[in-house]
Each structure stands twice: as C-alpha cells, then as structure tokens.
Amino acid sequence: MTRTHRAVETVNVTPGTTVVLAGWVSRRRDLGSLIFVDLRDRSGIVQLVFDAERGTAKSAMEQANQLRSEYVLTVRGTVAAREERAVNPKLATGSIEVVVTEVEILNGSKTPPFYIQNEVDVDETVRLRYRYLDLRRPEMQHMLMLRHRVNQSLRSYLNGQEFVEVETPILTKSTPEGARDYLVPSRLQQGSFYALPQSPQLFKQLLMVSGLERYYQFARCFRDEDLRADRQPEFTQLDIEQSFIPLDVFQSMMEQMLQGLFRDVLGVEIAGPFQRMSYAEAMDSYGSDKPDLRFGMPIVNLEEAVRGTSFRVFEDALAAGGTVRALVAPGCAGYSRKQVDELTKFVATYGLKGLATVAVAEEGIKSSIAKFLSEDELHNLVGAAGAKTGDLILIAAAGISVVRQALGALRLKLGEDLALIDENTFKFLWVVDFPLLSYDEDEGRYVAEHHPFTMPKWEDIPLLETEPGRVRAQAYDLVLNGYEIGGGSMRIFQRELQERMFRALGFTMEEARKQFGFLLDAFEYGTPPHGGIAFGLDRLVMIMGHGKSLRDCIAFPKTSSGTDLLMNAPSAVSTSQMDVLGLNLRKPNPEQPVV
C-alpha cells in the first residue's frame, strides 16, 4: 500500500474516494464493534473508523484491536462525511472521517515517556533525552517547518539580489580576539590544532578581496563560553557581506529582506524604513544597546531638576560624577510600600542601592524624599520627568553605568508587569554609532568593541591616536523587540588604516602580522570598500515562533553545560584515539576505554 494522501488532504477529497494514508496512532477509542483511531502524520490528524458494518474487513478489525499509541500504520479506506452531530470544528479534518477497509501495522511502539501533544508537563531534560519524541509534538514540528520557511524566504531575497552562497571552512585557525575557540587537534601535524570558527568574518572579507561582491552563508559558528541559560556552543548565523554598496543602501536592502521574511512566513507587514537610534541615545534613554521599543517609558534625566536641592544622595551622586535619572511608571501612583520595596529589591541586583519615589496622585504629590525637597523643587522634578496624574516616578542616583543598567532592567520589568507590551508587535530598530574601542582594565589596553576590522566613522579617524575612546564605529546592530538579532559594520579596507587600528589596540605590527598577516597581505592587492552583517538565525526564529528558548528552535540542542543528552556527548574516547593525536589527559577520564 503506497500512501496517496497526507492526513489533512482528505478533507479536500470527494466523499467516497478511496485513499491510502500512513502515520502514527495519536489516540484510539474502542467502542467494541466500533474503533476510532486518530491518525497523525506531518500534516495533522484525521479520524479513522474501523466498523465491520461499514466494510472494515474482519482481519482489519482484529488488527485495530492491537493498536496502541504511536504504532505506525498504513491504511486503505474511504473518505466519508461525518454526521452533523459528530463534526469536530476544532480539527481541520473534523467534517470527515476515513472508513478503513484494510490496515497494515508497520511498527509497534512502547508507551512514550510523555504525551505527543503541545503542552507536556515534563522536565526539559526528559524532552531532550527523548528528543526524537519531543520533535514529534506538533508545536516542535511547527518550529522546524517555520525555521525551514525562514531559511527559504531569506535565501530567495538574497538570490534575487545576486548574493552568492559560499561555504567557508569549519576547520580553521585559532585567533586571539573574541571568545574562546573550540580546538581540534591535528593527527597529521601532531601538536598543532585547528579551531572551529567563531564566525566566518575573515573568510567573508577575503571573498570581497576576491571580487565576489555579494556573499551570503547560513554559517555554523562556535564559541566555547561559559554557557548562560540561553546560549548554545554552536549556533547558526546568516552571514552577509557586500562590496561597493553605500551603508544606507545596504541597510535598506536588509530591511526589504526582513519585510519580505515577515510577509512570507507570518503574513505580517512591517513598516519601513526601520527606526535608527545612536548607541549613545539608546544607552541614555533605555539603559540598553538593544532597547525594546514595543513600549515607551524612556529613562529621563533629572540632573538639572535636582541640582542645588539639599538632598544629600542626589548631591553626592552628582558630585562624584554620577547622575540622577528616573522612570515614570504610568498608573502606578497608588503602589504600596510593599510594591515599591519589591522594585527596590529588583534594582539592588544591578548594584543600585535604592529608589526614591514621587507619586503624582489625584490628591497631590507624595514622595519618599518629600522632607528633603521644597514643594517647588518637587513640582519642578515632576515637570522635568514629564509625569502626569497617576504616574509614579522612580528615581535612581548613582554612577552612570549602574543607573543605566538598573533602570534599563526595571523598565523591561515594568513593561511586562504593567502589560505595556503587545506580544504580536514586531518592532525593529537600528542602533548605530557604536564606540569603536573600549578600554579593558584587565588587559590595560583598548579592545575592539566589534572586531579589529571595523571601520571608524570618517570624521573620527583623527582621534584614533589622540582619544581612541571617543572614536565611533561604522557599526550597527539590528534590534527586534529588545533582542539583538543582527550586527555588522563597514570594514577597514585600506592597509594603512588597518595598521593604525592595530596600533590603537596595542598590537605591535609584528603581533598583528603573526595573527592576521594573511589579511594584511590581502589588503595590499586591491581590496574594495566593503561591509556586512550577521543575523542570529536561532534567535530570529525563536522570536518569530514565540519560542520560549533557543533550544526550542534547534533540532538537537545542548544543555547549559554543553551536553547532548540524547547522544551522550561529549564522552570519553579510547586511549588509541589519544595516541594518534599525541595527547595526554592531565586527569584520566574514568570512563575512558583502553583500546
């Protein structure tokens, strides 16, 4: 019996048609002489009826008796309209059923450790250990399909714009900048190592030197970092690079690509052009370089409003070079002491010692610092904060980076608590004008904020030697709903400027040559102006699919300790495998087989 239809296709078939279906038993109800089976395949579910009176062969009735959940079947049957009262409007195929004439059980199944359905009340480690069953659940199948369609839509745009997909190596060279590399010992050159790429950055720039002009790749990248809750040791980025296209044109191409993506895959229209905001403004107004602009509530600066008041905390903060800033929480004027204490506790985790409050209640202004300020000063403060009746002003006074971090986080918390966020909105934002360099206290030198090939803004280049910290980069992040989904820059394409950049990073030219010599060499042979971007595909899919974690968007993810619970990797390897690599373990692995 060869399948003629998928389950949900039966609803479009003329009743009376014979079909052959294949799939899994989702549910079975045995009414004695009548057996109902929900048959599930990739498309969905259809109800099978085993009924001797309606033509089911005796042998098929007997087989139907043996069926259990997750058995694999092929059936031949006739599509029939259901009686009015039996119609199930919740099911795509709820108006019909398939009366089985013949069945073949292709495989049995043990009882699965959890139900194959959308909501499962089971620990994630069990889902990961039985990932092959977890992926059978409709919401996980949906996520796999979504990811596939995202991939197709993005490729279709890029192919249409004559970007060329090129595969770059996975076995490559360890580089000193950036995160920690995963290493791969070489057997043919014992004592030497390949590294897995953190990104194809160098290769994509070399492809521009090659004159390819427009490149893309869905590239696997690797970072051996201490894994936070929602990080993966390997991840996929859509990597794009182009030559000769001015920054603004390139950005609007990327906007078109994403508008097309949301239209194709979600049927959602995204307005363009996307909003742009400088890094400085994002940090000032949202305390974050990836502000979630689905709601307002920016951080307001109260320095001028409180200057000269007699409140010591404000005075001390300003005198120490710090700041006084606030959030205006709408409709929270009535917050209880307990509610405010909770917020205070929340910001304490970001190093902020307290929150001063000013409530603009119907009955007048109430403030935790009323006794330190005159009535005029209080009114002045409310005016400077732009607060309206019903609002609660939450004021932080401390060093600027603590204030930004604390109020930025508090803003997100309040946005959620106060239901200010529309979950069905997609709000894109370009964050631009990042600093090129930042000073690393540990290393005692400037380090690249993005990477050492990022182009400074033309007008800031003279500052490279005099005030490196003030140089802004031709770099940009694309932010969606408060997540950084992409980032990139225009690149340095002239050797002389690249050498100045390395000097600013404290590299001697000898060190730079040792690590990046081939790139410096390449830059001598006619490098075009170029730049690009990389999108985090896993995260983009997560946001589009309303996934709860990156793990939900990756077919076979790893835990936060980097473990694949399904395969049991990493694992011990045999001593002979170590021998051919010329390596010793410092502490033997008790599970290591001696071969």
Next chain:
Amino acid sequence: MTRTHRAVETVNVTPGTTVVLAGWVSRRRDLGSLIFVDLRDRSGIVQLVFDAERGTAKSAMEQANQLRSEYVLTVRGTVAAREERAVNPKLATGSIEVVVTEVEILNGSKTPPFYIQNEVDVDETVRLRYRYLDLRRPEMQHMLMLRHRVNQSLRSYLNGQEFVEVETPILTKSTPEGARDYLVPSRLQQGSFYALPQSPQLFKQLLMVSGLERYYQFARCFRDEDLRADRQPEFTQLDIEQSFIPLDVFQSMMEQMLQGLFRDVLGVEIAGPFQRMSYAEAMDSYGSDKPDLRFGMPIVNLEEAVRGTSFRVFEDALAAGGTVRALVAPGCAGYSRKQVDELTKFVATYGLKGLATVAVAEEGIKSSIAKFLSEDELHNLVGAAGAKTGDLILIAAAGISVVRQALGALRLKLGEDLALIDENTFKFLWVVDFPLLSYDEDEGRYVAEHHPFTMPKWEDIPLLETEPGRVRAQAYDLVLNGYEIGGGSMRIFQRELQERMFRALGFTMEEARKQFGFLLDAFEYGTPPHGGIAFGLDRLVMIMGHGKSLRDCIAFPKTSSGTDLLMNAPSAVSTSQMDVLGLNLRKPNPEQPVV
C-alpha cells in the same frame, strides 16, 4: 559615485547613457593622450577610454596615469559604440566602450604574484596561499557561481517536494564504525570529547523517528583520514532522508531532481529512467563498482572458451579458482610490441603478471600465445570475446579480484587513450544489490559495507545467521561518468532486525547498546520505514564544471596534508589554551606560545 551598472550590462544600454561602474583594472594600455583600461567586475570586462578630446577631465587623465593592474576604481562615463574596426568579437562588451569623465581610485594594489586570468602557469601552492587572488580569476568565479546555482536548483526541487531542511549538530559524539573522527576536547567536562560528524546519519534517522517524513540538509562532514591526492578533511554532502516512500519511487524522485539540476544549470537534458546494474554485474563487466558507461568495452569472460586448452597459465589460473577474462580493444590489432609492453606494465601495478594478446588483423589472427593453442581454439576464443577484424584481445588470467581490478583500470586507460569518451556526455547509473557485509580479516569479523543500519534485501534476511557474506543490501550508489556521486540505502527500522544485524557484526548487545543505545531505544517508539541518500556535492560540482580537482570546487580548500596554506592552519596554540582543556602535548610544539 554609486555604481549604476555592472560591466557587462553596459552593452545593453543606449549609447550616450551615463553610467557609474566599479571594479578592478584588468589591463591598461597607455597611448599617451589616450589610455585604455579593461575594467573587470564580477560580471566580466568592459573597456574604459580616457581621452581628453572626448571629454575626460584633466584630473581624471592624471589619475589614469597612476593606474596599475588590480587597482580598484569607480568611474563615471558615457557608453559609446566602438568604431567598426575596433569591435572585439571575443568580448561580451566588445561592441562598446565607456568614455570616462570622472574617476575615483578606491584602492591601490601591489603587483599580484600571478596573472588574474584563466590559464595561470603557477604552482598550486602559490594559488592556495593567495587564494583571495586565485578566486578573482574568471574560471574560479565561474566555479563559485556554478556551485551556488547547483545548490539553488537542488533546493528548489526538494522544497517543492516538501522536504524540510534541518540543521544537525557539528559537535557530536565519537562512534566506532567508519573512518577516524576529528575530536574536540570539552573544557566544561575535561577529559571528554565531542566528535565532528562523519555524516548526519544518526540524526537523519532520528528525524524520521520524529515523523518529519522528508528531510534534507547541505551537511558539512569530516573524516580524519590519510588524505589521498583528491580528498578533503571536510566536505559537503547533500543529505536526504524520507519515510513511507518505496525504493523505486524514491529513486525516480532523485532522478527528477538531477534531471532538473542539469537542465537548470547546464541546459542539458538527461534521459530517464537512469540505467540500473547490480553490483555483481558491475564488477563482472567493468571490474568496478562505479563503471564509466560513457563507452562500452566490457570485460568478457573466456573461462569456457579456454577450458581444456593446453596453455598452462590459463589452466593454472582456473585450477586455483581464478579466472580468464579479457578486454577487446577496438582498432588496436596493429599495436606494436612496445605498445603492448606499456599496457603490460600498466596492469602490473594492479598485481597482474602479464597480458596474453590476440590480434584480429586483416591478414589473419596473430597471438602471443599462438603456439599454445590450436587454430580452432584461437578462433573459438575470438568468437567468445566477440572480437571483430581490427580488434586486439587483451587476456588476463589470475585470481578474480586481481583480474577485475587490472582489467577495470585498463579499460579506463584505453577508453581515454583511444578517445572513446565523449567529454560532454553525462552518463548516470544506479549500482544496486551491494553485499550487506564483508569479512574483515584484520578484525576477524564481518563489517558493514555501508553502515550498520542498512536494510538487507527481504529475501536474504534468513541468511544473516547462516551465510552473512551472501546477504545483499537494499543499498544503492549513484554513479556519474565513473564517479560515485551518491549513495544510500533503505534502513532497518525494526529493533529485532537491528539486533540481528549487530550480532552479525560481532557486537554483543551490550557493546551495541553502549554505542547506539539511543538509536535502539528510539526504534522502540514507532519508527516508520525509511531510507535515504547522500550526494557528494563537491564532486558533483567538479564533474558539472569540468574541474580538475575537488580543490577547484571549494572556496578555501586544504592541501593533502590537511593544511590551509592561506590561514596557516592547523597551528600551535597557547599553553593557557591547553590548560583550560586539561591536556598535555606528548611532544611540545616548538611554536607554542607560552601565555
């Protein structure tokens, strides 16, 4: 100046139109007051003219004087028809030129180590070290584009057939079967290792258990083998797996995909269905499991024809269980002693001690073994070989595997020497009915010819315990012009049969469970019948693009010692990198930096 056209697009523009172009100086001819520059971009070449009399600004004339090969430019100019006598029919844009009004030199260039043109007379190591310049050559750009279009066409077919692309992990688990794994030491779990996948075999089977039904992936695969001339440590395969589709239907889908590919990318129609041949017949008739069927000249069996003759060499071979077989080389009856000696020397490298010859010349039969055979026996032999006047019969007598290998290789050599192969033909062949197992003398056990999940032919299953060597597999290779471009099988999907297979391989169930326990577990939860194929993408592109080696089809390949000459990988890593992994080198690498 922002580019308005690519170089070759200028030929479709109305003369008189102003265009802005960007690209590289391919060639510059200085005639004093007149300077010609061939400007090259990704699309091709167009001639620029700097001519003060035709409107080139003085400053542009001065800049034109500075131009050298591979300088990067933007120019503004006017498209003009060339005079009749200046038309260059070899150039796509040979009927026009662009009279430059304005030029901007974006970057200079040193003199490249080799010419940026199709034929370069330079050692491949130089090309690989300067790969970014090598890839600038038109034939290499063509190969990158071809690969991109191959990729697109294959994806388009698979997407249309509802195959879903899924990415599977690169950091996975070491498995004992197959080639040697590349290992990746874990830092968070010191003493344990990930392995890079030799193929996504297990994952794609698990996706079938997940009910995905149709999967594909352009998968990076890794094998730490001693690299022969044309192998790469990492390579790309198009990996496909499906459930519920019968073998013959699946094979014809793959044929449609490839027919579409050759139509889309090369404009070549491939007739279907593709020829099928059993492994046994391929070995018998062509001495190879991947016969090149662009020409005939099969191996003929002369055992019956020579049995009972008095020639000791034939008699001894047959008595020892060997064979007597021959090739019939058309038009070679006149081969000199020296020419035959050369062929004899050639087959000696395959362990064959000599070749007996029978030439069917116009003037009669001449044979190196005439004195051992009667005239009747000679005529009988000529008849059995099917030789015609003008043919030369080349006879081998030895053990069967030596005869097959030697005559198989000799056939390919003669096919080339005698120009029997049409280089523009694409000849596909399915080789089927492979043996499931082969006996490994070293290990003293049977090993899987494909992998341990290959389904036996139904009718041969009972032989698994009695005559394992005779069991044929539901496995198939796809051969194109004598190269294996793909291979796959239907898989074992029932646990009981899988366990019998492991026993046939000499694994205790405990060993099997340790390595493949998760797969054996998965098979208990309703695994559908499934199977698939994997295509070697690098090789397919090489054949389609008439490339000389796999390295020509890979943007950044490695040498036969696994070295990336551009990046200088693998390389020494710092002691601190070894420290965090808990590893020691047995022999220190002299280049290891102490950090």
